[in-house]
Amino acid sequence: MVRGRRDAAPVLWHRKHDHRRCFEDALARAVSLCRRCGARLTAIRRRVLEVVWQGHRPLGAYEILETLRAERAGVAPPTVYRALDFLLGHGLVHRIESLNAFVGCSDPGSSHGGQFLICRTCGTAAELNDRRIALAIEGCSSESGFHVHHATIEVSGLCPNCQQSDAKVANA
Secondary structure (H helix, E strand, C coil): CEEEEEEEEHHCCHHHHHHHHHHHHHHHHHHHHHHHHHCCHHHHHHHHHHHHHHCCEEHHHHHHHHHHHCCCCCCHHHHHHHHHHHHHHHHCCEEEEEHHHEEECCCCCCCCCCEEECCCCCCCCCECCCCCHHHHHHHHHHHHHCCCCCCEEEEEECHHHHHHHHHHHCEE
């Protein structure tokens, strides 16, 4: 059974998006999920998750590494990759394949694939988790006799903010 919510629009592009609260909620969900499953959210894993959630723009492992190295000397690539593997394994982040980058999961703890709207101008990525899309993939693949292990949908385009900026430039 496919689970997931059905959002009319990604929250981050709403005018009233409170990223501080978004960030805090994501960290609280991560702590809670790790407690429930008996996993250790170590200081470095938590910090990598915080860096990923600093914005809604997917970050590559080396961008995360640069941030950590600015804070503390001696952080090596394997440290970041191990932390990302842990976060991926516990559903706390998603990997955006087309960008080879990572973004925080908006619904950790629920079984779902990734459905992302990625703005080609500002680089933000919004997770959809639209059950209708997941069911359509499940239905079509089932009809073909194909068993889906994991599905990630990445859609490139312009977010509402960048569309408005483009319109202002075009009208100037």
